[in-house]
Amino acid sequence: MLLGIDVGGTYTDAVVVAGGKVLSQAKAPTTHDDLLHGILGALDQVLAGVDPAAIGRVALSTTIVTNAVVEGRLEKVGLLLLPGPGMDISSLVPERPWLLSGYIDHRGRETSPPKEAEVAAACRDLADREVFAVAGKFAIRNPLHEQAVADWLRRHTGPAHITLGSAVAGSLNFWRRANSAYYNAAVWRHFGRFARAAQAAVAGRGVTAPVHILKADGGTMPLAAAGSRPVEAVFTGPAASVLGIMALAAPQGEAVSLDIGGTTTDIALWRDGAPLFAERGAKIGDYPTAVRSFWLRSIGVGGDSCVRREGGRLTVGPERRGPAMALGGPVPTVSDAMIVAGAADFGDKGKAIEAMRITAAGGESVQDAARAVLAVAADAIYTAIGKMIDERAAEPVYRVEDAVRDRRPQPAVLVGVGGASAGLAPLVAERLGVRCSVPAGAMVANAVGAAAARPTIEVTLRADTAQGYYTVAELGLRATLPSRRFSLADARDLASSHLAERAAAAGIPVVDVESVYDEEFNLVRGFSTTGKIIACRLQIKPGVFTTQEGA
Amino acid sequence: MAVKPFGLVFFPAFDWALTPTHPEREERLLYTRDQIVEEGLLDIPGIREYKPRLATLRDADRVHIGVPDIASHITDAHLVSAGGAITAAEAVIKGEVARAFALVRPPGHHAMRVVHGTRGFCTINIEAVMAEHLRRHHGVRRVAIVDTDVHHGDGTQDIFYHDPDTLFISFHQDGRTLYPGSGFTDEAGSPRAYGTTLNLPLPPGTTDEGLHYVLDNLIIPVLEDFRPDIVINSAGQDNHYSDPLANMAITAQGYASLAAKLKADIAVLEGGYSIEDALPYVNTGIILAMAGLDYSRVVEPDIAAAPHGLTDGARAYLRELVARQSALWRDREQLGTVAAAKAGDFWTRRRGIYYDDSGISEQQVEKLRICPRCHGYLTVASEAEGHHCGYQSAFAAVVPREPCPACRQGAKDAVLAAKRQGKYQHYIIQDKENDLLERV
Numbered sequence: 001m002l003l004g005i006d007v008g009g010t011y012t013d014a015v016v017v018a019g020g021k022v023l024s025q026a027k028a029p030t031t032h033d034d035l036l037h038g039i040l041g042a043l044d045q046v047l048a049g050v051d052p053a054a055i056g057r058v059a060l061s062t063t064i065v066t067n068a069v070v071e072g073r074l075e076k077v078g079l080l081l082l083p084g085p086g087m088d089i090s091s092l093v094p095e096r097p098w099l100l101s102g103y104i105d106h107r108g109r110e111t112s113p114p115k116e117a118e119v120a121a122a123c124r125d126l127a128d129r130e131v132f133a134v135a136g137k138f139a140i141r142n143p144l145h146e147q148a149v150a151d152w153l154r155r156h157t158g159p160a161h162i163t164l165g166s167a168v169a170g171s172l173n174f175w176r177r178a179n180s181a182y183y184n185a186a187v188w189r190h191f192g193r194f195a196r197a198a199q200a201a202v203a204g205r206g207v208t209a210p211v212h213i214l215k216a217d218g219g220t221m222p223l224a225a226a227g228s229r230p231v232e233a234v235f236t237g238p239a240a241s242v243l244g245i246m247a248l249a250a251p252q253g254e255a256v257s258l259d260i261g262g263t264t265t266d267i268a269l270w271r272d273g274a275p276l277f278a279e280r281g282a283k284i285g286d287y288p289t290a291v292r293s294f295w296l297r298s299i300g301v302g303g304d305s306c307v308r309r310e311g312g313r314l315t316v317g318p319e320r321r322g323p324a325m326a327l328g329g330p331v332p333t334v335s336d337a338m339i340v341a342g343a344a345d346f347g348d349k350g351k352a353i354e355a356m357r358i359t360a361a362g363g364e365s366v367q368d369a370a371r372a373v374l375a376v377a378a379d380a381i382y383t384a385i386g387k388m389i390d391e392r393a394a395e396p397v398y399r400v401e402d403a404v405r406d407r408r409p410q411p412a413v414l415v416g417v418g419g420a421s422a423g424l425a426p427l428v429a430e431r432l433g434v435r436c437s438v439p440a441g442a443m444v445a446n447a448v449g450a451a452a453a454r455p456t457i458e459v460t461l462r463a464d465t466a467q468g469y470y471t472v473a474e475l476g477l478r479a480t481l482p483s484r485r486f487s488l489a490d491a492r493d494l495a496s497s498h499l500a501e502r503a504a505a506a507g508i509p510v511v512d513v514e515s516v517y518d519e520e521f522n523l524v525r526g527f528s529t530t531g532k533i534i535a536c537r538l539q540i541k542p543g544v545f546t547t548q549e550g551a
Numbered sequence: 552m553a554v555k556p557f558g559l560v561f562f563p564a565f566d567w568a569l570t571p572t573h574p575e576r577e578e579r580l581l582y583t584r585d586q587i588v589e590e591g592l593l594d595i596p597g598i599r600e601y602k603p604r605l606a607t608l609r610d611a612d613r614v615h616i617g618v619p620d621i622a623s624h625i626t627d628a629h630l631v632s633a634g635g636a637i638t639a640a641e642a643v644i645k646g647e648v649a650r651a652f653a654l655v656r657p658p659g660h661h662a663m664r665v666v667h668g669t670r671g672f673c674t675i676n677i678e679a680v681m682a683e684h685l686r687r688h689h690g691v692r693r694v695a696i697v698d699t700d701v702h703h704g705d706g707t708q709d710i711f712y713h714d715p716d717t718l719f720i721s722f723h724q725d726g727r728t729l730y731p732g733s734g735f736t737d738e739a740g741s742p743r744a745y746g747t748t749l750n751l752p753l754p755p756g757t758t759d760e761g762l763h764y765v766l767d768n769l770i771i772p773v774l775e776d777f778r779p780d781i782v783i784n785s786a787g788q789d790n791h792y793s794d795p796l797a798n799m800a801i802t803a804q805g806y807a808s809l810a811a812k813l814k815a816d817i818a819v820l821e822g823g824y825s826i827e828d829a830l831p832y833v834n835t836g837i838i839l840a841m842a843g844l845d846y847s848r849v850v851e852p853d854i855a856a857a858p859h860g861l862t863d864g865a866r867a868y869l870r871e872l873v874a875r876q877s878a879l880w881r882d883r884e885q886l887g888t889v890a891a892a893k894a895g896d897f898w899t900r901r902r903g904i905y906y907d908d909s910g911i912s913e914q915q916v917e918k919l920r921i922c923p924r925c926h927g928y929l930t931v932a933s934e935a936e937g938h939h940c941g942y943q944s945a946f947a948a949v950v951p952r953e954p955c956p957a958c959r960q961g962a963k964d965a966v967l968a969a970k971r972q973g974k975y976q977h978y979i980i981q982d983k984e985n986d987l988l989e990r991v
Contacts, residue, residue: 083848084852085832085848085849085850085851085852086586086590086832086835086848086849087590087591087592087595087835087839087844087845087848087849088845088847088848089591092591092595103852105852106582106585106586106589106827106831107582107827111852111853112852137589137590138585138589172585172588172589173588173589173591173594174589174590174591175590175591175594176591176594280593280594288591288594394601394602395602396560396561396562396600396601396602396603397602398561398562398563398564398565398584399564399565399566400564400566400567400626400627400628400631401566403562403602403603403605403627403631404605404627404630404631519565521565521577521578521581522571522576522577522578523578524571524572524576524578527572528572529571529572533578533581
């Protein structure tokens with residue numbers, strides 16, 4: 001049995017799932033000042049009548065990191081950058097950085113060394129900081145400078161924690177890695193405290209299973225491993241929902257999914273049964289980071305979106321002014337329209353009818369008014385989906401083969417989850433001309449997603465056979481190549497052994513490994529081939545343990 | 552941050568090479584990709600990246616006369632590269648961005664009007680295809696092209712040699728010392744377009760100082776005087792001190808400040824083959840400069856290796872060059888009238904053109920009607936011979952954009968007359984008024 005908990009903006013949901021079924025579900029109000037309180041409330045309810053020893057894993061999707069960022073509960077970070085030549089990012093990072101000399105070029109070669117005296121000076125200036133982030137340009141191709149700076153920090157000050165930019169992500173983009181490293185250090189202590197408390201509280205209820213946390217990329221990691229990479233646990237709510245959709249509906253081929261909640265609809269596009277990723281990483285506040293996440297669009301349309309006429313024109317959302325009138329709210333909402341249209345059945349139907357009477361244009365019946373409201377809401381979602389498809393089709397490509405092929409997504413099915421999906425998803429599907437599926441259990445999709453999410457981990461290997469070395473950024477590894485005759489297939493083999501090593505260290509089983517990216521270039525100098533540059537990234541595919549069938 | 556963003560079309564064609572070890576190979580923009588992605592340039596709010604569209608054969612036919620046709624010489628890569636230039640230009644024209652850079656390959660500035668094959672790594676002229684697209688679809692008339700590649704942009708010069716509405720300025724390493732061996736000061740345009748081709752051969756070893764002297768004292772004033780609707784920069788990067796195919800001494804800072812001063816609406820990458828030591832830095836510098844951002848920290852790690860200091864001889868030569876070409880620009884109308892009078896009814900030029908990549912020698916005779924009412928129709932008789940292609944020949948006539956009735960008829964008559972004689976394999980009319988390429 002798997003236990004999943006999703007901390008939402010209003011409610012904390014918990015489910016126990018097993019053998020493709022939701023065995024137990026519970027709901028408790030989210031306690032914003034102390035998230036753990038609400039989590040334990042939901043946990044105690046969901047465990048009623050369940051043997052805690054039979055739980056195989058607990059997975060948490062929590063807003064602990066997101067809230068810390070949004071509410072500015074961030075620890076002061078000593079941010080040290082080795083930018084080398086290029087764009088000046090000093091004013092583009094969340095904290096005034098210390099700039100250090102020393103440069104690693106695009107091939108991972110040192111072109112000038114870092115200086116210990118500069119780090120010592122930085123330590124004097126940053127005497128009030130206990131957590132540090134160090135990021136160097138091209139450090140993913142040679143982490144030695146970042147590591148040297150970390151050593152000097154330990155020598156000259158007593159850091160509680162140091163995040164290295166090369167360890168937070170294996171992909172190019174110094175600016176994003178610097179931002180990621182900063183946020184990772186800034187939430188490290190706060191997250192650690194939460195993680196220890198959560199671990200202890202779960203154990204205190206007789207659950208002996210490991211506790212995992214959900215990441216923005218839809219994978220989980222053990223709380224212990226998450227301690228050093230807390231930034232990856234940002235924005236897990238939408239990721240949980242997407243995983244829930246995978247668990248409940250398993251859309252195949254190309255699809256679009258909607259999580260239609262109280263105030264917003266989260267939209268995701270799917271290809272080959274998997275949600276599309278935001279290629280470069282998530283944005284935290286105003287800062288782009290290297291945190292891997294699903295590519296989602298959130299629009300202000302949901303069940304509680306207020307409905308009004310402006311100059312005769314019907315508008316829906318984006319504001320919420322309270323619950324549906326059927327539930328005692330002050331203004332007509334989308335949910336009231338759904339109740340009148342027969343797509344939902346809760347609250348006081350008389351008040352819902354009253355809401356549609358307020359909404360109706362002169363001479364319009366309440367049924368017609370309800371249909372009009374739902375059409376406007378569905379149209380807003382439909383338009384947003386169209387924009388996402390356009391953006392995807394317009395995404396730059398770097399190969400001729402990809403430039404001449406039309407890559408425009410063509411979803412064949414729409415999956416809707418969330419409280420307001422039953423009323424709206426079929427209308428959006430009709431506009432798109434695709435099949436619609438609203439799986440049973442859709443109301444607790446997020447918690448199901450957290451429960452069923454598999455642990456994931458990735459490694460990025462880059463080999464430079466002309467120089468005879470390779471790096472695995474996530475491991476801080478730079479090592480000699482076993483042979484100069486080294487192929488892409490060899491690189492994948494080597495990467496997969498490092499993936500196994502990294503997984504073992506994090507306590508993650510190695511299943512369903514996939515190659516997410518590779519490239520191979522011949523190096524030609526003076527009209528002859530002198531070597532190859534090979535890069536590949538392997539990951540344990542984000543996914544779910546089992547497909548759930550109904551609540 | 553710029554008020555209006557800067558547009559970037561980046562297309563490194565990672566799966567395309569002329570031949571596996573050719574300078575135009577997959578690896579060429581790999582380190583440039585590494586640098587601009589690593590810098591985070593594609594995430595800056597003031598920079599918007601565009602996916603290149605595909606140019607059409609019609610876009611190419613508007614500029615080129617392919618023998619037997621353009622399609623038999625090009626690959627999809629050429630259509631993406633030319634399409635990338637068009638994408639950049641349209642982003643500017645539509646006002647989505649203030650300026651744009653098509654950082655694309657394969658390059659184009661050695662591709663001439665008539666195309667029998669590939670020369671100087673170029674098959675179709677991507678700037679010319681872009682410029683004529685703007686003229687046809689976006690009402691642009693006066694175009695200025697500044698070619699900052701180390702090699703003379705002989706293809707672009709050829710295409711616009713008779714067009715007084717297109718100013719073509721090229722600085723380059725002196726043609727006596729470098730491919731393609733042209734671009735001397737006496738190549739100044741045919742009589743009706745005299746002075747709108749301006750060549751600035753620079754001595755090998757020219758530094759930032761020398762280049763900026765020419766830029767400040769000649770190129771910028773001439774551009775201001777011409778008052779173009781649009782300024783295009785053929786942004787080759789092989790004047791860099793580390794380029795393996797040339798002998799100049801320009802730095803990334805020199806290129807970036809050039810871009811900042813030139814303020815081109817659209818830049819299009821041309822050559823540049825120091826793929827590790829120059830391109831990552833020069834491209835970063837140009838992008839930042841065009842986007843109006845600080846580029847002062849973009850310095851090559853091996854900057855100590857850059858030669859510096861101009862010789863007194865070079866300094867004197869550059870002063871004399873600027874003086875001579877300034878005079879040519881000032882007196883261009885009068886000089887054009889003299890040249891027209893000397894030519895009579897038709898201006899004629901015979902040339903040999905070599906396609907180094909395809910191993911083809913072409914012999915070409917151009918005849919341009921010196922017409923008082925329009926740009927005049929042009930005929931081109933072309934015979935080419937090569938290892939692989941054997942013999943191929945064509946007789947073509949070009950109807951100018953706004954032809955007088957006599958020139959429209961004259962072009963047609965000339966092709967029909969040549970066809971009756973039957974000396975050539977292909978007979979073609981390129982009609983710029985109606986945007987057609989007809990086989991007769």
